[in-house]
Amino acid sequence: MNALAYALLSMLVRKPCTGYELKELLEVFWQAKHSQIYPLLTKLQKDGLLTFERIEQSSKPDKKVYSITEKGLKVLKEWMFRPANPAVIRDEFLIKVYALWLVDRQSAKVMFEERRAMYQSKIRYREEQIQIMEKEFGDGVLDHTSRVFGRYLLFQRKLRQEEEEVSWCDWVMDILDKTNKTNQTNKTNQTNKTI
Amino acid sequence: MNALAYALLSMLVRKPCTGYELKELLEVFWQAKHSQIYPLLTKLQKDGLLTFERIEQSSKPDKKVYSITEKGLKVLKEWMFRPANPAVIRDEFLIKVYALWLVDRQSAKVMFEERRAMYQSKIRYREEQIQIMEKEFGDGVLDHTSRVFGRYLLFQRKLRQEEEEVSWCDWVMDILDKTNKTNQTNKTNQTNKTI
DNA sequence: TGGAGCATGTAAGAGGTTACATGATTTG
DNA sequence: CAAATCATGTAACCTCTTACATGCTCCA
Numbered sequence: 001m002n003a004l005a006y007a008l009l010s011m012l013v014r015k016p017c018t019g020y021e022l023k024e025l026l027e028v029f030w031q032a033k034h035s036q037i038y039p040l041l042t043k044l045q046k047d048g049l050l051t052f053e054r055i056e057q058s059s060k061p062d063k064k065v066y067s068i069t070e071k072g073l074k075v076l077k078e079w080m081f082r083p084a085n086p087a088v089i090r091d092e093f094l095i096k097v098y099a100l101w102l103v104d105r106q107s108a109k110v111m112f113e114e115r116r117a118m119y120q121s122k123i124r125y126r127e128e129q130i131q132i133m134e135k136e137f138g139d140g141v142l143d144h145t146s147r148v149f150g151r152y153l154l155f156q157r158k159l160r161q162e163e164e165e166v167s168w169c170d171w172v173m174d175i176l177d178k179t180n181k182t183n184q185t186n187k188t189n190q191t192n193k194t195i
Numbered sequence: 196m197n198a199l200a201y202a203l204l205s206m207l208v209r210k211p212c213t214g215y216e217l218k219e220l221l222e223v224f225w226q227a228k229h230s231q232i233y234p235l236l237t238k239l240q241k242d243g244l245l246t247f248e249r250i251e252q253s254s255k256p257d258k259k260v261y262s263i264t265e266k267g268l269k270v271l272k273e274w275m276f277r278p279a280n281p282a283v284i285r286d287e288f289l290i291k292v293y294a295l296w297l298v299d300r301q302s303a304k305v306m307f308e309e310r311r312a313m314y315q316s317k318i319r320y321r322e323e324q325i326q327i328m329e330k331e332f333g334d335g336v337l338d339h340t341s342r343v344f345g346r347y348l349l350f351q352r353k354l355r356q357e358e359e360e361v362s363w364c365d366w367v368m369d370i371l372d373k374t375n376k377t378n379q380t381n382k383t384n385q386t387n388k389t390i
Numbered sequence: 391t392g393g394a395g396c397a398t399g400t401a402a403g404a405g406g407t408t409a410c411a412t413g414a415t416t417t418g
Numbered sequence: 419c420a421a422a423t424c425a426t427g428t429a430a431c432c433t434c435t436t437a438c439a440t441g442c443t444c445c446a
């Protein structure tokens with residue numbers, strides 16, 4: 001039982017889903033490719049944590065709708081009370097930031113402008129999604145026993161983190177602007193002090 | 196050349212380091228185990244991107260101090276201008292948040308209190324590190340041509356994100372408090388509306 | 391005297407990505 | 419007419435974690 005397995009259970013305890021739907025819904029808190037999801041669903045079903053029903057569709061491929069079993073629910077609930085492993089964050093952009101002193105000020109600014117724009121569009125999407133939830137569920141989004149509660153909390157968290165990212169980009173671009181533009185061949189670069 | 200390889204180059208372009216040091220320094224933006232770092236350093240050295248010098252130490256094991264080569268610098272600089280792959284974030288706690296509606300209010304509160312405490316201690320550490328940098332480098336931390344610039348930006352970003360996490364935990368705990376405490380067997384739970 | 395820090399390495403296995411494979415319908 | 423969406427699956431490969439392996443010093 002790995003983290004992705006619990007992620008799938010935590011989705012299916014809300015409502016039955018196809019593997020395809022799970023991939024979409026999972027995106028907000030656990031990115032996975034379909035090539036990882038489909039075999040895992042089969043495994044969890046064989047282990048008795050899930051069941052599935054094959055639905056034939058006209059004009060679309062057949063699909064398998066998975067549901068959680070009693071055993072699956074029990075396993076998920078037990079896991080809920082165990083301490084979570086620390087988060088893993090791997091962001092290539094941050095490597096580039098680390099080596100930012102190698103590039104000229106103008107290129108650095110462009111990098112941050114692009115980053116800012118990307119996060120700004122994420123914010124717009126996130127705000128839309130939050131509005132949809134609030135419209136559909138009303139106060140249910142703030143009810144800790146409602147199925148949508150956790151999803152709502154996660155979208156709010158994502159939104160906050162994305163807004164923070166934009167604000168950080170602005171802060172960095174401000175620093176890049178404030179740099180004395182005549183002092184291109186600098187002095188501090190000569191010192192060998194490094195952490 | 197994978198992302199970790201560029202992460203190592205971006206460290207070594209600042210100053211020569213041992214594998215052991217790299218693992219520590221890398222932590223702020225790319226977590227990796229030593230079992231991944233050491234073989235990769237050997238590979239990069241064989242590819243001519245790094246060189247190393249063996250340093251014998253009394254009272255401590257020998258060490259290999261790696262430095263970047265001209266070729267390594269060229270490869271790194273070229274990579275700097277290529278667009279970064281999207282960030283990968285995998286946080287088990289968020290899976291638990293998704294299924295939070297399964298646990299009682301009190302347990303949910305405990306989970307967020309622990310999360311808050313953990314991030315609060317990260318903030319303390321981060322603030323210390325930032326102060327150390329500011330003391331040692333002065334205005335150098337804001338000079339985009341200084342070797343410490345990128346590292347400083349990253350620590351500031353981490354701090355902001357960690358503060359945002361604490362603020363989000365407070366927001367969630369507030370919601371959990373505001374819930375009508377007599378309404379334990381709820382109504383919204385009965386509806387089958389789900390996204 | 392046991393644990394943390396310094397220091398490097400290999401091997402096995404789990405987790406995750408990319409590519410291969412198929413195929414109908416809808417939308418721009 | 420091409421691209422996106424729905425829908426599922428396998429195989430090869432790369433990435434990352436865990437475990438095995440060694441050994442000295444300093445500190446509580």
